[in-house]
Amino acid sequence: MNRVRTVAVIGGGIAGPVAALALRKAGIEATVYESHPTTADGVGGTIAIAPNGMAALDIVGAAAPAAAASWPVHRQVMTVGRKRLELPGLPDAGPLHVINRSDLYRILAANAPIEYGKRLVTAVSRQDGIAAAFADGEEIQADILIGADGVHSTVRSLIDPAAPGPHFTGMLALEGHSPMSVPEEAGTMVFAFGKRGFYLYGPALGGGTTIGINLPHRPLTIAEARAIPRPQWKDTLLEIYGEDSPGGDLIRQLPAEDLTVNGALHIMPPVPRWHRGRMVLTGDAVHAPSNSSGQGASLAIESAIELAQCLRDIPDVTEAFSTYERLRRIRVEKVAARAARTNSVKAPGPIGKALMPIIMRAFMKFAMNPEKVIGPEQRYRIDWAKTL
Structure with missing residues (x-):
C-alpha cells in the first residue's frame, strides 16, 4: 500500500494543529479544517500543560513560544476547610505551564495551515483515500482524515454511529x-x-x-x-x-x-473504535479526561504527535492506526481513571462529602509517593528520532 502523502485534519483546537505540524515535519502534507469562521483570538480561559506536554510541543517547535507566553507553577497545595496539604511534585521534571488557550492556538496556528469556516458534514472512506464534504458545499479528497474535533466529534460518529458521547x-x-x-x-x-x-x-x-x-x-x-x-x-x-x-x-x-x-x-468514556477505514481520532475526540488530571491538553498533544510518527513509519494505514491505538489507549485511559477518582468530590453533596476522607487518603498517598503516582505521566517522552 502506498505511504500516506496527504491528510485532512478536522478541528483547529490543540490536537489538530499539532498533528498537522508533526505530519509536516514527517514530510506529509496536512491541512486543518476548522468549523469556526475565525481564529480564537482573546477567546477562552487558561489551560495547564504538564512537563510531558511541553516536551511533546518541543518536537514541533512550539515549546519555547508556549513557555514564553505562560507562567510556570512550581508548587501545588490542596486545602479542605482549614486543612492544608503541600503536594510534592517532581522538581526535576519541570513545572506546569499555565497559558491562555487563545495564546496557544495562536502559537500553533502560526505554522499550521488552517482553513476556517469549514464544518464537516460527511466523509467516506474509499480504497485509495477519503472524500469529505463541508457545510459550505466544498468537497475535498485526501489519503486519510484525522478527527481532532473535540468531545462533540463529528468524525467519531462517522467512524462508529454507536460511539459513546461525552x-x-x-x-x-x-x-x-x-x-x-x-x-x-x-x-x-x-x-x-x-x-x-x-x-x-x-x-x-x-x-x-x-x-x-x-x-x-x-x-x-x-x-x-x-x-x-x-x-x-x-x-x-x-x-x-x-x-x-x-x-x-x-x-x-x-x-x-x-x-x-x-x-x-x-469527560469522554472509553471509546471502542478509534479508527475505521481511512478515518482516525485523536485528542479530546477520543480521550478527554477530567480536568482533575492536569493532563488533558498534554495527552492531546502527545497523541497527535505519536499518530504522525506512526503514519511516518508504517506504510499500511490500518497497521499505522492500530499501532497508534496500541501506543496510546492504555496510557490515556489510566490517566482518565485516576482523575475520575477526584472528580466525584468537586461538587460535594452528601455523597461527595462522605467520600472526602477517602479522597484525602488518596492525596496523602500521592504526597508520600508522587514518583509512583504522577511520575509515569509527567516523565513520559516521545522518541521522535526512533523508527517504529
Whole structure:
C-alpha cells in the first residue's frame, strides 16, 4: 500500500494543529479544517500543560513560544476547610505551564495551515483515500482524515454511529482575575475544596489572583452559558462560594466584566473504535479526561504527535492506526481513571462529602509517593528520532 502523502485534519483546537505540524515535519502534507469562521483570538480561559506536554510541543517547535507566553507553577497545595496539604511534585521534571488557550492556538496556528469556516458534514472512506464534504458545499479528497474535533466529534460518529458521547461532569468552568492578593508565593497553585464546590487559585503575573471555578450546575452549552449576564454569574458564584476563604472574597472583589465563562466540563468514556477505514481520532475526540488530571491538553498533544510518527513509519494505514491505538489507549485511559477518582468530590453533596476522607487518603498517598503516582505521566517522552 502506498505511504500516506496527504491528510485532512478536522478541528483547529490543540490536537489538530499539532498533528498537522508533526505530519509536516514527517514530510506529509496536512491541512486543518476548522468549523469556526475565525481564529480564537482573546477567546477562552487558561489551560495547564504538564512537563510531558511541553516536551511533546518541543518536537514541533512550539515549546519555547508556549513557555514564553505562560507562567510556570512550581508548587501545588490542596486545602479542605482549614486543612492544608503541600503536594510534592517532581522538581526535576519541570513545572506546569499555565497559558491562555487563545495564546496557544495562536502559537500553533502560526505554522499550521488552517482553513476556517469549514464544518464537516460527511466523509467516506474509499480504497485509495477519503472524500469529505463541508457545510459550505466544498468537497475535498485526501489519503486519510484525522478527527481532532473535540468531545462533540463529528468524525467519531462517522467512524462508529454507536460511539459513546461525552459525559457531563456536573460542573461548569468559569475563571477570572481578582485584584485581591493572596499570601502565596509566586508559582503556587492552590486546589481548594470549599463547602459547596471546588475552586483553584494562585498569584497572577503582575499582581492580583487568578481564580478558576468548577461550579456545580445543570448542563449548559457554552453559548447558553455565555448568554447569561456576567453579573448574574457572579451572584451565583457568591451563593456557592461566598462563605469560603479566600474564595468568597476573591469573587467579591472580581469585577463581573472580568469573569470568563468557559461552559460545561465534559469527560469522554472509553471509546471502542478509534479508527475505521481511512478515518482516525485523536485528542479530546477520543480521550478527554477530567480536568482533575492536569493532563488533558498534554495527552492531546502527545497523541497527535505519536499518530504522525506512526503514519511516518508504517506504510499500511490500518497497521499505522492500530499501532497508534496500541501506543496510546492504555496510557490515556489510566490517566482518565485516576482523575475520575477526584472528580466525584468537586461538587460535594452528601455523597461527595462522605467520600472526602477517602479522597484525602488518596492525596496523602500521592504526597508520600508522587514518583509512583504522577511520575509515569509527567516523565513520559516521545522518541521522535526512533523508527517504529
